[in-house]
Amino acid sequence: MLYSIAVNVQRAILADLPADVLLCIFALVDVYGIISLGQTCKSLYSLAFSKSVWLNVLADLKRRGFVDEATTPDITALSAEELIDCAKRLAIGPSTWTPAPDGTFVPRVRTQRVVWQQEATGEDFAYWSAARLLPGGRYIMAVLDCRLAAWDIIQDRRVQWNLDFAANTAAVLVWDAKRSGDNEHTFIVAHSTWERSDLCMVHITEVNLSSGAQTKYLSTEFEMDKLSLQSDFCVLTDVRSAIILHWRSHTAVKLQCGARNSLLRLALIPGYAVILLSALDRPDNMFILNEATLREHLAPFTSLLLVECLNVEGLLPSARLMYKFEGVALPPNTNFQYAQTVTLAVCPSPLAPDEYRVWVTIRKRGSFRMSNTTVARMYSLRLRVFRSRKTNENLQLCLRTSTSMPSEGGWKEDDEPTFSGHSSSITRNMGEIQAFVICATYLAVVGGKVLLPKVPGSPPPDIDVSPHAGTWLCRFQKQLVVLYFE
Amino acid sequence: MVLLVTSDNEQFQTEKDIVERSVLIKNMLEDVGESDQPIPLPNVSSSVLKKVTQPSTGPTEIDVRGRYLSTASTTVESPSRPPILEQSQDETRKRTTDISEWDQKFITVDQEMLFEIILAANYLDIKSLLCRRWLQDGSQHDQGARPPEEIRKLFNIVNDFTPEEEAQIKKENEWAEDR
Structure with missing residues (x-):
């Protein structure tokens, strides 16, 4: 006993x-x-x-879509060391993503897979963009000839599935997909389409990429630039406003920032909304707002163009100021050109269930006494929620790394960084097979000129980076290649 | 009502739907069927069983860490149901991030009691558990995971590593250090 x-x-x-x-x-x-x-x-x-402890950890990570199924199909076959190594990669990125003294870093590729080739599909001219690995690493989704398309990496084939469009002429603008529940094949897909000059739509669909079955939840008029999914919410954003759409109940609320020269970014985590308010001549502030406060304002809508609009400044007294980004304000009296790009991404952390990695990039440009001033920084922060505490201390946000981002030859305003739990990167094609990559892993900043592995017979690369469990997805002109790093 | 008998021969009248959340007792009840026979729990003492089945109301008695007492006593709503109710069988497999208020109070017991409760919870197959909170939350260090030194102190664990071994292990695991 x-x-x-x-x-x-x-x-x-x-x-x-x-x-x-x-x-x-x-x-x-x-x-x-x-x-x-x-x-x-x-x-x-x-x-x-021991193996049993880490098998448990990895099984949980697999359920949450962290473990790459293409390279790690069977976690039970791994030894204890390999399991721990797998968790480590998810936490801090591939082992070869470490900076060399000269500022460059040379990531070593373990394997690479050509997922798609122009010739193989037989299409005369295929233009595609916005390719990303979906959670779980088995499927790639991309816009191919203005339509959403998906590839199954394991079965090495294009998924036979077509989203049901309102009109044949509709073109996909932006999309996002998240796992629906624990099923590895089922995803909630949000995408927007441009139907004709005066009509954009946003659609939310549940798709099973194994069977091709789909359920349509919502299609409505839409006017924003970007969208992202978080459980039952879809966040649609443009420069100064964000719509939070609860697509299951068809309710929404719109937040707008009223202050001059200000930008608003918003991301959701379960129970809370993370709000980044950016201004050219003031430090940028990150707030966290209880979801309940937003839910009070959710209201049914007939069109997203007519959603009730709230001034975000009015909500701030009930929000908590979590972080002030100092040192990214331009001097006062700067002659502002409207050149301000701010991105915010909140990714779940593999190390703890209620921990998130928050990536922020801030770039501002203005001219002062005839000379241009630019500030550009990338931040990595850790956000933790202690749900057991019903006190005000239940949220914690702290800075892990930050790096200034060179603008010359590197990052351009319209470049969008990509994010994952372990790293964030921005790439710039520098011709041939060189790329300029600024990459911040969770614990360190690495970056500089990167030699991309050469793909035989390929023209100079055109790169989309999507870090997922140590993989990058590179878009070469007529090929789609996934690189898995050591 | 179900009659439970603890290792120190104390009898407890408990609601059936409450005790059935313990997988062990539920199975026992199914085996025995409708019966007035008391169910013996030879591995659980009365003080522990009280902790496991009683709804907790009001501030808890012993406060080891100091800080929890205030958290527990200032909360307005007190849970009306005991913890085993909050734990359904299929939930035990998932890592639940939500530690109930009951658990919060639960951890304000002394070390020996905690030890017995862990054993009892395991025996009764109730896995919501407290340990997680003991091991992680509430550390004075950055409110994150407790560093090894603190766990050693809390659970009276003897450090049997050599300084070299300890440094080596620390270095190997820097990547998951809660900084």
Whole structure:
């Protein structure tokens, strides 16, 4: 009997617990907790770094779409070391993404897969863009000839699936896809289409990429530039406003910033909205607003063009100021050109269930006494939610790394960085097979000139980067190549 | 009502729907069928069973960490149902991020008690558990995971690593350090 072992112990100690109970405890703590426990004593060390503990961790990560199914189809076949290594890559990026003293970094490619080739599909002229790996790493979604298309990397084929369009002439503008529940093949897809000069639509569909079955949830008029999905919400944003659309209930609210020269960015995490307010001549502020406050304002709509509009400044008293981005304000009296780009991305962290990695890039340009001034920085922050605490301290946001971003030869205003749990990067084609990449992994900044692996017979690359579990997706002109890094 | 008998021969009258959330007791009840026979729990003492089945109301008695007492006593709504109700069977597999208020109060017990509760919870197959919170939340360090030194102190674990081994392990695991 387990109990009899301990019943007379005067000072109960954790290491005395039977191994099966300890394994239960390991299953309940996050990666930080496992590592921390493993460093306390030898008996806990051997348990904490055992295969069963890490199999559990990886199974959880797989369920959440972190584990790349194309390169790691069967986690049970991995040894304890390989499992830990897999978790480590997810946390801090591939091992070869480390900066060299001269500022360049040379990522080594483990394998590469040509997913799609112009010749193979037989299409005369195919133009495609916005390719990204979907969570789980099995499917790639992209816009091919103005339509959304998907590839199955494992079966090496194009997914036979067509979104049901309102009109044949409609072209896809932007899209986002997230897993729907725990099913690895089912995704919620949000995409916007340009139907004709005066009509843009946004559609929300659930698609099973294995069977091709789809359910349409919503199609409505739309006027924004970007969209992103977060569980039952879709956030549609343009420069100064954001619409939060709860697509299951067909309700929405629009936030707008009223202040001059200000930009608004918004991302959602379960229970909270992360709001970034950026102004040219003031430090930028990040706020966190309770979702309940937003939900109060959600209202049914007939068209997204007519959604009730709230001034975001009016909500700020009930929001919490979490971070002030100092040092990115232009001097006062700058003659502002409207050159301000701000991005905000919130990615779930593989290390703990309620931890998020927040990536922010801020770039501002203005002229002052005839000379141009530019500030450009990329930030990586950690956001944690302690749901058990019903106090004001239940949120924590702290800066991990930040780096200034050179503008010459590197980042242009219209470049969109890509983000994942472990890194963020911006690329610029520099001809031949060189690219300029600024890449911040979660713990360090790496970047500079990168030599991309050569793909035989390919023309100079045109690169889309989407880091997912150590992979990059590179778009060469007539090929779609996924690079898996060491 | 179900009659439970603890290891120290104390009897507890408990609502059936409450005890059935323990997988072990549920199975026992199914095996026994409708019966007035008491269910023996030889691995659980009365003090522990009280902790596991009683709805917790009001501030909790012993406060080890100091800080929890204030959290627990200032919360307005007190949970009307005991913890096992909050834990359905299929949920036990998922990592639940939501630690109930009950758990918050639950952890304000002393070390021996915690140890017994862990064993009892395991025996009764109730896995919502407290340990997670003990091991992570509430550390004075950055409110993140407790560093190894703090866990050692809390659970009275003897550090049997050599300084070299300890440094080596620390270095290997820097990537997941909660900084």
